[in-house]
Amino acid sequence: MARAATTSDVFNAIAEPQRREILVLLRAGERPVTEVALELGITQPGASKHLRVLREVGLVRDRREGRQRLYDLDPGGLRPVHEWVGGFERFWNQSFDKLDAYVQEMARAEKEE
The missing domain is CATH 1.20.5 (Single alpha-helices involved in coiled-coils or other helix-helix interfaces)
Incomplete structure (x- = not known):
């Protein structure tokens, strides 16, 4: 049986350890993608990809503040x-x-x- 895409549901999205680490970081509040990348020791594009997946399944939300995009945990997800x-x-x-x-x-x- 083919594995579901990581964006198909919450369970597939959180199967990735770095995404779970991002959720832990976001428990403390909003963070820009650059800070998430720095905290996890990954590239900014890598952090952006993980945040996009988490956003698509409803685990994080984002908002623009000036030139930055801030990410926050969406606990309902x-x-x-x-x-x-x-x-x-x-x-x-x-x-x-x-x-x-x-x-x-x-x-x-x-x-x-």
Whole structure:
């Protein structure tokens, strides 16, 4: 099966580690592409390409300020990831609850011995 284009959805876009690093940088607020490139140690064209992908899937937004384009995190774009991960969070919470019950039962059994 052919792999989907990186711009097709949020999951494909964030599969790239440098794009995830960009999202982490943008949590602190708006940044120009030159600053993103400098922080990540990549070229400005490389940073621009990653930012374009993130913008196209709705994870970042941009605005012009003079001659610069500033990029900012668009947290609403992370909703599909949050919802998907949430299913696993429920799984892990249930697993930990079962483990806790087992440990408590083992402790009770040890006290009775």
